[in-house]
Amino acid sequence: MGPAGSEPVCPDRRHRPPAGRGRRAVCRRDAQCRPQYTSRRHAGIRRHSRETGSRHLVRPLNDGHDFVFQLGGHAPRLSVRPGEQFTVFTEDCFSGKLTSVDGKPRKVAPYPKVNPLVGPIAVEGIRAGDIMAIRLHRLEPARDWGVATISPNFGFLSGTRASPNLQREQEERVWIWRLSPDRTQLTTRTSSGRTLSASYRPFHGTLGVAPAHGEVRLGVVPGDFGGNFDIPDLREGATLYLRANVDGGHIYIGDGHYAQGDGEIAGTAVEGAFFTTLSAEKAVPDESFDWPRLETESHIGVIGCARPLDDAARIAVAGLVRWVARRAGLDTMDAHQLVSQTCSLRVGNVVNPAFTALCSVPKAVLSP
Template sequence: MGLIESTCKTIHVGCRQKHLRWSKNERPVLTISSGDVVTFDTVDSSNGQIGKESDSSVINSFKTELADPAFGPVFIRDAEPGDALKIEILALETADWGWTAIMPGFGLLADEFPDPALKVWRLEPGSSCAQFKEGVHVPLRPFLGIMGVAPGLDGDFSTIPPTDAGGNIDCRDLTVGSTLYLPVQVPGALFSCGDGHAAQGHGEVCGTAIETPMKATLRLTVCKDHPWVTSPHFQTAPRAYPKSVVADKGRYAAMGIDADLLEAAKKAARNLIRWLVATKGLSRSEAYMLASVAGDIQVVEAVDINYAVTMGLPLNIFV
């Protein structure tokens, strides 16, 4: 697809303008000027393999190599290595549905959850929450899991793991009003995005969030001579509490302690799942998925030989 020249205005990248690799040789679908606003229509992270009517049988034929498409890339004039690309997140609009799944062989506790599971969510327009099951409502906090620029290295790289150039960073703080800075590694930056999430906990422990198609509106600006930006940096907007927000009821957290940080994280997630099963009437698979979309994993102690990691949930999701 050829380059589309533009002046300073709102420009569009469609849902068919996608790729499954990070490469400085990926041909741009759009050329813009610094400060232009671009809208992106993205499909979900399954790349259309999972739909509104799907059940867990679809996971048996799921092709990982088709997952996590990125939409773009966009060439930004005057962007050069040593600069930073500033991405202002202006608007995010989810579809009216989403999905969360347990994929065999994937996730923090993959060895303990060998069977596939799928939850298809209904996302009501204008609603601040989505129902997980009767009595469990998860606050919606849309963001893009993938925002990245082309790497400076030669070769083709998967869109699944994050890198210093961004990509599949799955940072739930990058919602509307936040600003992301990425290190420009090639001329034009070659920015792409995708992987819409309606909600996710810190850690995304089962491997998926509430995955959903999304329309994103972003402003892309070149920040000249920012050599200190060598990995993704971001700034969040001041927190605003809408009238519909559910009252804070505190959090419940389980701790994992181990000399290995990954093992400590696994223990924390495992212990929270045990609590959910024991006290909230959830199956282990339900508890794992709920922890992934609404739970936060945090390192609370890192200096006394063993690591202490917690995984917690806000208690106001239980209504």
């Protein structure tokens, strides 16, 4: 989609979204309006240089590239060097099309055209079988608002095809959450006029690589290849370890979240767009590696993906015991005991095709 500046702004104010939404209405030659991104997406984002005190333009690596909705099945569209920091623009799960409480989520983003992803991004020198370290350096909101929804037949408290019930379904509803100028709080209005608030806690719901054996997986699916974890620990400063299944690894990233509780129980987080800076490189080989590993400044953890939820938890716990044994120099039984007494077990999502769980321990307990 091209820059909006090349076409006139629609004179009908009814077609213009409230200020700050990062979009404006433009008209086709037939005078029918359509929403389009502002030029900011295409021009990049201006950042301050600590060294020179000046501001410089950072153009997203994926500028001019379409999003995809699946992991795997694509030739690499972008390429980076090992350890090189690069910035991409990621859309929200509705492709930026749900901008009003009157919007219809399933019309603007019909399944499976949800959860648009940037990628695949090839990393030079990565070979199939290598362990990749993908680090999130910076998550900068691309808009000052995010969107959340509740939809029929989707969410932890809704009946689905796999878990039906005879109760009346919840109605479809949309909330627009506004980000405070200091980027600490989100607020939204209820249908009765009350204000709800939540802390701004940005993270990426989806980060993964091309699946093994030539498989193609939808962007809403998590697995041992990464994907749609919806785990809030995948935040700025975190490193995700994944095994490359193809040469280059083929990274996919998207599904930015401005806030989310454990489980993503209503079906969505506060979905938002980001300018995300990340890097990727080959990690130290480890024969005990099996499922995705997550490292932050204070914790290490393993992510399990499965249904039922206890299987996802078991995968995460078993993987962490093996990692702790190797990292702390313990035998399996001692590592099992240490994890049992010090771990946190966090639910990522309970709404996707596979549920996710993160088992983690503080790094401090690994020291002798």
